Amino acid sequence: MRGTRLAASPGGVMRKIILPAGIAARMFLLLIAVSILSFILITESPIDPLTSYVGAESTLSEAAKDEIAAHWGLNDPAPERYLKWAGNLLRGDFGVSITYKRPVIDIIRERFSYSVVLMMIAWALSGVLGFAMGICAGLRRGGVFDKAVKTFCLVLQSAPTFWLGLLALSFFSVTLGWFPIGMAAPIGKPAVDVTFADRAYHLILPVLTLTVASIGKITLYTRQKLIEMMDGNFILFARARGETTGQLTRRHLIRNIALPAVTVQFASFSELFGGMALAETVFSYPGIGTATTAAALNGDVPLLLGIALFSALFVFAGNLIANILYGVLDPGLKAGGDYV
Amino acid sequence: MSEERASARQGEPDRTILSVRNLGISFGMYQKGLKRTFLPVIRSLCLDVRAGEILAVIGSSGSGKSLLAHAILGILPGNAAVSGEIRYRGETLTKRRRERYRGTEIMLIPQSPDYLDPLMRVGKQVVGTHGDKAKLREAFARYGLAPETERMYPFKLSGGMARRVLISTALVGDPKLIIADEPTPGLSAELAKGTFAHFREMADNGVAVLLITHDVDLALGFSDRIAALYAGTTMEIAPTSDFRAGKNALRHPYSKAFIDALPQNGFRPIAGAQPYAGDLPEGCLFAGRCPERTDECAGAAPIRRLRGGEVRCIHAT
Structure with a gap:
């Protein structure tokens, strides 16, 4: 009885809109939290994206490495790098995998x-x-x-x-x-x-x-x-x-x-x-x-x-x-x- | 009304439906490591219920009333040890007989709505595995439950409706013995009275009713005999007329004190508290609070017949 009354009232209609919206909002918040956390973990880890990319025994000159680092924004402060990455994510660009050389x-x-x-x-x-x-x-x-x-x-x-x-x-x-x-x-x-x-x-x-x-x-x-x-x-x-x-x-x-x-x-x-x-x-x-x-x-x-x-x-x-x-x-x- | 029937029954053959003799229930408990001790919650409990009568079982909380019901039906938890004898229609109630009779002839009316499966519709649940649908409709109509109630889940029932649903469960079979465990809390005075009247009617049709209740007024009004329980044993079983007549007609100091403590009799409580099951005194269990206690009360106090009732007191006259 309670359920039918709710569905029939304007409140029921509101609920139909609010509920999925609430779920989406929660999911979005979760993704933001996970992305920030994993980003921090990665930046704090000993992984150097540049070394991973060019390989440990690369013959590339220091100058060339610096140039790549600057191009990638590796020297920018972490929040800026995060925002840039997150912005790309929102456009559907997750970057290119170093291992598989594919998106x-x-x-x-x-x-x-x-x-x-x-x-x-x-x-x-x-x-x-x-x-x-x-x-x-x-x-x-x-x-x-x-x-x-x-x-x-x-x-x-x-x-x-x-x-x-x-x-x-x-x-x-x-x-x-x-x-x-x-x-x-x-x-x-x-x-x-x-x-x-x-x-x-x-x-x-x-x-x-x-x-x-x-x-x-x-x-x-x-x-x-x-x-x-x-x-x-x-x-x-x-x-x-x-x-x-x-x-x-x-x-x-x-x-x-x-x-x-x-x-x-x-x-x-x-x-x-x-x-x-x-x-x-x-x-x-x-x-x-x-x-x-x-x-x-x-x-x-x-x-x-x-x-x-x-x-x-x-x-x-x-x-x-x-x-x-x-x-x-x-x-x-x-x-x-x-x-x- | 009950007096006439009681006297009319004198010359008849044995109409005892249920007879409980020296029932003992104790619970095994592990104390400090692996030492197992048994806590005797009920001991030497005796009573019997005849066809066509209501035996009301009264007594304070913790006197073992619900356990008595569960023991008769064989639904005590696994760590309970049962001694003594329970006979149904003259036969010892073995595990096999219990399985045959419960739900068909022996019906339990439990004490709270959480005895209903929360995920099963009420109708299906009341019919159960032994009931029939026509009897369910009849019972629902009798208790003023609308036919839609059948399709409801228990959480939608109000307290009073849930009670009536529980009582209806006893009517879907062919009851010979109804064990009602506190059937009236949560009902309006009107409905509680109606419920007792209905038990009365069932009893008048030949059903034996064991009515465990806190509602002393209704028990006084509708039962034939009353059994007073204290600390897990029967202190006195007497015709309801004796309880109605007042303390002088009664036999045991406990039932006298019980009557005195009722609101209409001036609310006079006696000092002390019911002894804890793990710490029972030797001899009479009521001795600690009894105004008529003597040294002999420390000895055994067997139940004995007295003036058309039964009493567990060596001094009772």
């Missing part, structure tokens, strides 16, 4: 398309499997399966992604020879000849690694929530009204736990991003992760800054979706309308 925006676009596939599959798989595992473990709390799941998750939580990746590589690719040892397509095959099957085949191990690396959190979270909820009043009442454990699970538990679990899973976008960077590097998968590593190793300032901004955007999107879904799944919040 940063092109590289990010291309690399993201590879990474998004990897991340989304691993994200969905870890979410669905982790949720199911958490429910099963929580329902048989203290049982063999529960103990196994708990141990498995705690070990995984503390295992670094790159180590899992190396383990998977050495076992499945080297020892068993089931999977390729890296890349996104067969080596030496022309890009036009690469089939969907080739791509999928090369994705399996990185996806597996990333899924396993990020499944622990959601599993343990779901398990914990379920255990808490089992003692909750509405579960007690449903049980007192003759519902079996199976009915309790289907009718009450899954929906009530899915709500916070989905939020946790979306909010873990940031960790997924970190895990992806490591997994990609181990598997030489040509996504944004390997680009980040390459950019960092080569002191590729424009690319690093560009990636930092896009990662922030990505994580922001994850959290935003979590908030919106919260409203969709929880009827109480939907009517209130203040969930974003």
